Amino acid sequence: xxxxTRHFHPGWLIIAPLLVLVVALYLxxxxxxxxxxxxxxxxxxxxxxxxxxxxxxxxxVWTTVRICIITTLFSVTxxxxxxxxxxxxxxxxxxxxxxxxxxxxxxxxxxxxxxxLMLLGRRGLVNVTLEDIGLIAEPIxxxxxxxxxxxxxxxxxxxxxxxxxxxxMQSLDTRVMDASRNLGASGAQTFWRIYxxxxxxxxxxxxxxxxxxxxxxxxxxxxxxxxxxxxxAEYISVQLLVTLKWGTAAMLAALMLFGVLAMLWVMSRFMKxxxxxxxxxx
Amino acid sequence: MHDKQxxxxxxxxxxxxxxxxxxxxxxFLALCGAxxxxxxxxxxxxAEAAADHVVMWNWGGQSEECHGSAIGDAxxxxxxxxxxxxxxxxxxxxxxxxxxxxxxxxxVADADLFNAVSLGPTGHLEPIDYSVVSKDKxxxxxxxxxxxxxxxxxYAFVYDTEAYGDNPPENWADFFDTEKFPGMRSLxxxxxxxxxxxxxxxxxAGDALYPLDMDRALAKIKSIKDNSLYWGSGSAAHSMVVNGxxxxxxxxxxxxxxxxxxxxxxxxxxxxxxLAMPGAYIVPKGNPAGAAVxxxxxxxxxxxxxxxxxxxxxxxxxxxxxxxxxxEDQQDYAITSAKNIDKIVYNDPEWWxxxxxxxxxxxxxxxx
Numbered sequence: 132x133x134x135x136t137r138h139f140h141p142g143w144l145i146i147a148p149l150l151v152l153v154v155a156l157y158l159x160x161x162x163x164x165x166x167x168x169x170x171x172x173x174x175x176x177x178x179x180x181x182x183x184x185x186x187x188x189x190x191x192v193w194t195t196v197r198i199c200i201i202t203t204l205f206s207v208t209x210x211x212x213x214x215x216x217x218x219x220x221x222x223x224x225x226x227x228x229x230x231x232x233x234x235x236x237x238x239x240x241x242x243x244x245x246x247x248l249m250l251l252g253r254r255g256l257v258n259v260t261l262e263d264i265g266l267i268a269e270p271i272x273x274x275x276x277x278x279x280x281x282x283x284x285x286x287x288x289x290x291x292x293x294x295x296x297x298x299x300m301q302s303l304d305t306r307v308m309d310a311s312r313n314l315g316a317s318g319a320q321t322f323w324r325i326y327x328x329x330x331x332x333x334x335x336x337x338x339x340x341x342x343x344x345x346x347x348x349x350x351x352x353x354x355x356x357x358x359x360x361x362x363x364a365e366y367i368s369v370q371l372l373v374t375l376k377w378g379t380a381a382m383l384a385a386l387m388l389f390g391v392l393a394m395l396w397v398m399s400r401f402m403k404x405x406x407x408x409x410x411x412x413x
Numbered sequence: 414m415h416d417k418q419x420x421x422x423x424x425x426x427x428x429x430x431x432x433x434x435x436x437x438x439x440x441f442l443a444l445c446g447a448x449x450x451x452x453x454x455x456x457x458x459x460a461e462a463a464a465d466h467v468v469m470w471n472w473g474g475q476s477e478e479c480h481g482s483a484i485g486d487a488x489x490x491x492x493x494x495x496x497x498x499x500x501x502x503x504x505x506x507x508x509x510x511x512x513x514x515x516x517x518x519x520x521v522a523d524a525d526l527f528n529a530v531s532l533g534p535t536g537h538l539e540p541i542d543y544s545v546v547s548k549d550k551x552x553x554x555x556x557x558x559x560x561x562x563x564x565x566x567x568y569a570f571v572y573d574t575e576a577y578g579d580n581p582p583e584n585w586a587d588f589f590d591t592e593k594f595p596g597m598r599s600l601x602x603x604x605x606x607x608x609x610x611x612x613x614x615x616x617x618a619g620d621a622l623y624p625l626d627m628d629r630a631l632a633k634i635k636s637i638k639d640n641s642l643y644w645g646s647g648s649a650a651h652s653m654v655v656n657g658x659x660x661x662x663x664x665x666x667x668x669x670x671x672x673x674x675x676x677x678x679x680x681x682x683x684x685x686x687x688l689a690m691p692g693a694y695i696v697p698k699g700n701p702a703g704a705a706v707x708x709x710x711x712x713x714x715x716x717x718x719x720x721x722x723x724x725x726x727x728x729x730x731x732x733x734x735x736x737x738x739x740x741e742d743q744q745d746y747a748i749t750s751a752k753n754i755d756k757i758v759y760n761d762p763e764w765w766x767x768x769x770x771x772x773x774x775x776x777x778x779x780x781x
Contacts, residue, residue, distance in 0.1 A: 187778035194781070253597075254657040275642050275658065358602045358643020361781035369777065372506035373603060374770030375531070 161388070168385045171378035178382035188379075192386070195363045198277070198352070199345040202284045206341045207334065209285070210292025214333075217293075218300040236290035244354045247283050248274055275357030283351040291344060292337040299333020335398065343391055363387060466495045467702045467709045470519035473500030476726060480523070483721035488712040494705055505532060508697055512537040517699045520706040526693035529560025530766020539696040545707040550714040550732040555691045557762065562691030563713045564728035567666035567748040567757065568606030569687035571673075571680040576660045584686050588661055589614035589633060591640050596660025599653045600634070602643035604776035605765065607634060609688045609758070610663065619686060619758030627772065631779045643780055654680055667727030670746045682746065684753045690760045691731065723747055 168178050182188055217228050235243070250256050251273035258270040273279055307329070311321040327334075349364040356362075363383055370380035398404060467488070469480055477498050485496035501507070503522035509532065511517055522528075532538050538559040548556040555562035572582050573596070582594055588610065591598070600607040609622055611633035617626070634641075642658060644650040647665050654662040655675050662680075664672065669682035694710045712718055719730035720738060729747040730736060736749050744750045748757050765772070 187774075187781075190778075191781065248652075248656070252656060252658060353645060354649070358600075358641075358645065359638075359780055361777055366777070369603070369773065372504040374773050375506055375509060376770060376774075377506075 164381045164384050164388075167377055168381035171381065172376075178378045181379065181382070182386075188383075191361050191363060191366050192383075194361065195346065198280060198284065198348075198360070198362065199342055201281055202288055202345045203338055203342045205281070205285045206288035206292040207296075207338050210289050210296055210337060210341075211330075211334065213289065214293045214296035214300055217297060232290050232293055235286075240287060240350050243287060244283055244351050247279070247286070247355060251279070251282070274355055275359075277356065277360050279355035279357070280352045280360045283355045284345060284348060287351060288341045288345060292341050295336040295340060296330065296333045299330050299336070303329055331402075335402065339395070339398070342394075346387055346391070465493070466497045467520045467706050468497045468499055468518060469521050469523065469709075470499045470501070470503040470697075471523040472502045476500075476523070479722060479725035483725055484709065484713045484718045487715070487718060488709050491712060492705065492708050494702075494708075496709070503528075508532060508695075509535075509537055512698045515699075517697050517701060519697055520700040520702040521694050521696055521709060524560070524693055524695050525765075526555060526557065526560050526562050526691035526762035527760075527765035527769055529557050529693055529695050530762050531769065532695070533557070533559030537698050539698055539700060541696070541710070542704065542707045545704075546711050547714055550734065552691070552731055552733065552759075554759075555693075555731060555762070557693075560693040560695040561710060561714075562693045562731045563710065564692045564719070564722055564726075565689045565731045565748060566692050566728055567684070567687040567689050568601065568610060568663055569666040569669060569682060569684050569748070570610075570661055570663050571654055571669060571682050573657075573660045574679055574681050581681070581683075582661060583683065585610045585614040586616075588663075589637055591637050594661065597640055597642060597658060598637055599642045599644055599650060599659045599662040601650075601663055602645040602777075602780070604773045605760075605769075606663065606688050606690070608772065608776065609760070610686075613686055613758070622758065623761040623764045624768070625764065625772070627775055631775060634776070635779055638780060641780070651675075666746065666748055667729070670727055684745070684748055685756045687748050687753070687757045688760055689729075689748055689757050691762055692728065693762075 169176060171178075182192075213228070213232070217225050220228070248255065252258070253270045253272075253274070255274070257273070258267070261267045262270065273282065303326075308321055308325055311325045312318075316324070347364050348362060349368065352360050352362045353365050367380045367383050370376045370383075395404065469485075471477065471480060477500055480498070481496060489495055499519050503519070503524050505524075505528050508522060508524070508528070511519065529538060533540075540558050541556070541561050543556070546556075546561055548561075551562045552565075570582075570585075570588055572594075574581070576596055577594055582588060582590075587594055588598065600610070608625055608627070608630040611630040612622055612626065613619060615629060615633045617629075642653055644653055647668055650662060650664045651668055651672060653659050654664065654672050664682075666682065666684060666687055669684075672680050673682060694713065696706055696710075700706055713722075714732055716730075716732060716735045716738060719732050719735040720740075722728045723730055723735075723739065723743055727746060729749050730739070731749070736751070736754065739747045739750045744752045747753065
């Protein structure tokens with residue numbers, strides 16, 4: 132009995148129902164997807180072989196990855212400056228900024244997407260104004276192309292980039308920076324050599340969060356891309372709902388899943404991921 | 414399989430009993446639990462159907478109101494059964510999923526006739542009972558084993574009268590000619606209609622479209638790719654035109670009238686060479702209301718229902734007996750009106766049912 136309790140902490144009993152729930156409702160369906168990807172329409176790795184055979188599939192995956200990388204780059208850079216500004220301004224301004232950030236965070240993605248059309252569309256506010264004051268002769272194609280998708284996605288992702296960075300910056304010990312200045316480092320030196328490395332866990336967290344969420348984007352590319360920017364999520368939905376090629380859909384879903392897992396694994400070679408997710412550095 | 418049937422019948426019986434007060438709620442729920450049926454499924458599906466309703470699975474929006482007034486009221490008057498809606502949109506994958514899961518909650522889906530060709534042979538649909546539903550009340554070739562066309566909608570286009578007022582475009586060849594008619598175009602993103610329009614623009618006769626020459630169609634589509642946007646829903650097609658993003662836009666013809674009104678006549682509908690699409694009612698396998706749904710489909714075929722659907726939704730009648738009764742103010746918009754019927758071409762549901770999946774993927778690959 133004693134050896135049993137030594138190996139089996141009674142705490143497990145308390146979380147057992149939760150574990151069962153997670154396995155049943157979360158792992159179950161994922162395994163089902165993986166199973167589907169090697170069994171539909173016929174058993175084997177035919178669905179995965181399509182990746183090698185079809186240029187189109189590779190192009191869709193590449194478009195997705197490219198857009199996600201650019202989105203992540205811009206969202207995290209902009210998010211970093213916003214978070215930096217928020218941490219270093221007065222409490223009052225900070226609450227204003229946080230409110231604005233959260234309001235845009237809470238507005239539905241559809242509303243935000245369509246607002247961009249009204250602002251930057253062919254006959255949107257910006258184009259019409261520029262034409263009226265004679266700056267441009269032809270409307271600028273901001274929307275219904277890859278640029279439109281990027282604008283929409285970066286805008287949507289900025290709050291996701293800011294929040295982890297904000298947490299990380301707030302928990303810094305500002306005396307370290309004071310010490311750095313005191314010892315003769317310039318402002319830029321202090322930032323690059325002290326501040327940036329100290330906020331690295333927050334930076335990685337927000338990069339991962341933004342990149343992974345971007346991979347699953349559906350609405351924004353579908354609306355702002357004008358049908359010409361096809362990302363994996365939309366392609367998967369077409370294969371599920373319209374063309375009934377569930378095997379292909381499952382294969383792409385599995386590919387995304389393994390892609391993300393591989394990314395996490397590579398990250399974990401360079402740093403302790405637990406610090407990214409709020410753990411201690413020990 | 415046998416057990417499932419037994420469970421279902423038992424549950425339907427108990428749902429009746431529960432509704433009539435012969436069984437208390439707790440016993441009913443216990444039975445549901447014992448037979449492994451989620452409560453929501455029973456409440457939404459079996460219990461409702463057992464409670465003498467037919468559940469129609471449509472696309473929401475205006476259609477809920479219109480199907481109710483155009484078909485539901487007459488159906489209730491005739492059979493005493495009610496009509497309820499699931500407005501989540503019966504895409505082919507959703508129908509397949511519903512039937513495969515064994516939890517069928519809809520009786521009739523407002524779908525396309527080509528869905529009947531692709532889902533029928535795989536056992537996902539009930540056959541249409543042509544002793545109740547009439548083959549004569551639809552166009553020839555549009556009464557298939559697993560689905561019957563109840564309305565027609567069309568792929569037509571609208572153009573900007575301010576851009577092309579003096580020399581308006583008249584056919585798909587003009588639509589695809591961006592030299593003679595400069596400006597942006599919009600096409601349907603999921604291939605249907607777009608491929609046929611491209612072939613007609615390339616000189617293929619309207620009655621010789623099928624089997625579609627995919628390479629030829631895609632080459633034509635690609636030729637105006639830089640000047641094209643693609644829409645995936647009726648509202649997107651509508652807004653691309655109304656917001657002035659395109660000078661010519663392919664649309665579902667039933668939206669033509671609204672677009673003309675919304676733009677105060679600036680955009681005008683062209684029904685010449687419109688592709689008539691058979692919108693069909695299909696019945697998911699093992700539908701909860703059983704055979705009663707055939708009465709519903711038969712009601713929808715009747716001339717008054719056909720005309721009411723035209724009035725309410727802009728969907729064109731497919732029952733030839735209704736063609737002659739299309740009112741004057743709908744002559745321009747209904748594709749089977751005396752004014753338009755000689756100018757239109759017809760979709761082949763057999764080709765789309767058998768080749769649609771590959772065609773959609775080839776199209777998406779060409780435009781992305």
